[in-house]
Amino acid sequence: MRSPTPSSDPAAAVEPDGVASGREQHRQRVIEAAADLLERGGREAVTTRAVAEAAGLQPPAIYRLFGDKDGLLEAVAQYGFAKFVASKYVDPDPADPIDDLRAGWDLAVEFGLSNPALYTLMYSEPAGRDSAAFQAGLEILRARVRRLAAGGWLRVDERIAAGIIHATGRGAVLTWLSQPEPERDPALLTALREAMVTAVTNERPAVRDTGPAGAARALRATLPEQTTLTNAERQLFREWLDRLAADHVT
Structure with a gap:
């Protein structure tokens, strides 16, 4: 069984602010170093020794921060999703x-x-x-x-x-x-x-078509914004709209 990562360590919650901040900085440095090694050399390049050297830390620090290599890879995956979301422009x-x-x-x-x-x-x-x-x-x-x-x-x-x-x-x-x-x-x-x-x-927009399915889908999308209906009424109305929306030609 893998040892717990710092995020699940109760002791982390009582660390002094300065210690916690320094720990997070080390953690981020290790994640970025691992991500760089991953891109340059693939998954096999991400060894605890190589990551620690790239991050300027000793190998035991990897285990203190992430539990083990699997914990580090999970953190790198989360870093990837954060990087992806940051790259998105939302209109x-x-x-x-x-x-x-x-x-x-x-x-x-x-x-x-x-x-x-x-x-x-x-x-x-x-x-x-x-x-x-x-x-x-x-x-x-x-x-x-x-x-x-x-x-x-x-x-x-x-x-x-x-x-x-x-x-x-x-x-x-x-x-x-x-x-x-x-x-x-x-x-x-x-x-x-x-x-x-x-x-x-x-x-073309289905709401211009004959039949209720497209209109039901359009109305269902805006239903949460309606304030004139009670919660119970919205729930019942959504059930009706779901049934109408499902009745479409494939």
Whole structure:
């Protein structure tokens, strides 16, 4: 069983402020050193000795800060998600929500292609996906999907749409990285992106179509903002909208 990391150590909560601050600085330095080694030499390059040397610390410091190498790799994965979220530009009111969807997808793929080893680690460490940064990234994606739904552009359920967008972006990166460089064709990325757009959006807003499904999805997206209904009424209304939204032509 792995020894606990500092974040789960009760003693950390009672450290003096100066000690805690210094510890966090050392921790961040180690994470950045490990991330740099990861990108330059792959996962095998991230040894406790190499990381400690790059960070200017002694190897035992790695174990005090992270428990073991697995704990360090989990922290690097969380660092990757934080770096990704920091790179995102979020337009709260895009002129064209479908172009905004394309831009968001392109940005996610570009991050993976620019940080291949880090990206691969991010999706191989389950603990990284529990981090606040990963959840923040998901919320940015959900907000894009919500805008599509509110405008009547969404062809499928919001949850399914988010899953398709996330899965196609991740699949595009990992597929690209798995190919020999001479065989990598940018047309593949464009085709995958457009397949994603076709899968989750309508060619024109569904609220202009005959039938209740598109209108139900659009109304459902704005339902949380309504204050004239009680919680019980909103819950019942959402159940009705869910049933109407599910009754669409595939």
